[in-house]
Amino acid sequence: MPDGSIWARLGSLLLAVLLGAVYGAVATIGHRQSFTIGEVTVPWGLVAALVGVAALLLGIRLVAGGRWVAAAAAVGLVGAVALLSLPGPGGSVLIxxxxxxxxxxxxxxxxxxxxxAWPSLPQRRATSGGPVAAH
Structure with missing residues (x-):
């Protein structure tokens, strides 16, 4: 099969959903971490979790070269956050x-x-050789 086969694409989409769901679950647990300096509480867990979300999705979009795999990771991530926002069997909540x-x-x-949704930047064309000499 060629490298861009349907199975390779489905595999990358499935892996992206799984990565997004795992990160969403881990970050949901860690987003409540904070420390207090005097009277000010700094929610470092929330900041780290949101920076991680942006890094994960941007990295997947840049490496995979398109929106579909990043969207699949986003579905897994947002789905995990939504699922973990519901009350548990004992009534406890993570969010x-x-x-x-x-x-x-x-x-x-x-x-x-x-x-x-961010627009793709146009690809630069490679030039063969050096600068064009005027004749």
Whole structure:
């Protein structure tokens, strides 16, 4: 089979969904980490999780060379965040109400829309040889 076969494309889409879901689950658990300096609480877990979302989706889009694989990763990521935002069997929640929880619930989806919808930059044509000499 050629390298761009349907099975290779489906495999890359499935791997992207899986990577997005795993990152979404791990970041959902870690987004509540913070430290306090005096009276100020710094939500470093939320910042790290959102930066990681952007890095994951941008990296996948740049490496895979298109929107489809990045969109598949976004589906896995946003799906994991949405699933983990629901109350568990005992009533416990991983994303509590409040500013940090709201930002984490909405932030990954907004980042995903920006990364997937961002226009592709035109490819530069390679030139053979050096500068063109005037005759």
């Amino acid at each position: 509590p109400s409040g500013l940090v929880g709201t930002i984490w619930s909405v932030g990954p989806a907004l980042i995903a829309v920006l990364v997937v």
